[in-house]
Amino acid sequence: MNAEFKIDGKIIETERLILRPFRQSDLEDFYNYAKVDGVGEMAGWRHHENRQKTQQILDNFINEDKTFAIFYKKDGKLIGSLGVEKYGKEEVLSEFFDYQGREIGYVLSKDYWGKGIMPEAVTAVINYLFNEQNLDFLLCGYYDFNVQSKRVQEKCGFKPYRKLVMDTRLGTKEQGTLNLLANPNKNITFKFSHPETLIYGN
Ligand SMILES: CC(C)(COP(=O)(O)OP(=O)(O)OC[C@H]1O[C@@H](n2cnc3c(N)ncnc32)[C@H](O)[C@@H]1OP(=O)(O)O)[C@@H](O)C(=O)NCCC(=O)NCCS
Numbered sequence: 001m002n003a004e005f006k007i008d009g010k011i012i013e014t015e016r017l018i019l020r021p022f023r024q025s026d027l028e029d030f031y032n033y034a035k036v037d038g039v040g041e042m043a044g045w046r047h048h049e050n051r052q053k054t055q056q057i058l059d060n061f062i063n064e065d066k067t068f069a070i071f072y073k074k075d076g077k078l079i080g081s082l083g084v085e086k087y088g089k090e091e092v093l094s095e096f097f098d099y100q101g102r103e104i105g106y107v108l109s110k111d112y113w114g115k116g117i118m119p120e121a122v123t124a125v126i127n128y129l130f131n132e133q134n135l136d137f138l139l140c141g142y143y144d145f146n147v148q149s150k151r152v153q154e155k156c157g158f159k160p161y162r163k164l165v166m167d168t169r170l171g172t173k174e175q176g177t178l179n180l181l182a183n184p185n186k187n188i189t190f191k192f193s194h195p196e197t198l199i200y201g202n
Pocket residue numbers: 038039040042043105106107108109112113114115116117118119141142143146147148149151152155
């Protein structure tokens with residue numbers, strides 16, 4: 001099932017990054033990366049056409065308190081986001097009924113791609129969720145055209161779990177892959193349902 005999760009003021013520091021809750025003062029940096037065509041589209045949302053759109057999403061991030069802002073220490077800029085989202089189809093994925101988990105999603109400013117920044121952020125959040133929040137599993141997905149995100153998930157230890165047609169916020173459908181990572185501190189053996197989409201362990 002979906003674990004309860006709030007950032008609740010938590011700050012995670014890595015070698016190059018600070019992960020912290022979003023603030024109203026992040027608007028300009030957020031808009032600067034969210035307005036770039038072809039970034040949000042890889043994650044299933046349309047790039048922001050104006051600051052009002054960014055403001056609306058920023059307000060949601062602040063109210064919902066489940067999306068970390070990714071702050072790059074070197075230049076003092078807000079360069080991306082990492083959400084600890086609820087996973088979907090909770091009521092049919094019986095393998096997770098007795099376990100607590102969430103789904104991770106992320107976006108990085110195009111100016112910072114290819115430096116291993118997102119694997120650094122995702123690894124830090126995985127460690128926090130498994131070692132301090134005691135979650136049992138995490139899911140993370142990508143549309144099959146998105147090899148960059150596929151690589152991030154591979155580098156962070158996720159394993160292919162299901163092949164699915166996924167809805168996008170653009171109203172389209174895309175073939176995608178959902179990945180799974182079980183908490184290595186626990187001895188979890190999942191009894192998987194729905195073999196028609198399952199690829200885990202194959
Ligand atoms: C996916 C994303 C977060 C990757 O972050 P990152 O910090 O650049 O990740 P990495 O540096 O580990 O690079 C991952 C892969 O991207 C590719 N890549 C590297 N530099 C790149 C560049 N400048 N342009 C395009 N792709 C590049 C490489 O295939 C790399 O894999 P490799 O390290 O095995 O060569 C980033 O590309 C992004 O924000 N994309 C748009 C939003 C998105 O796709 N979100 C995820 C939705 S599931």
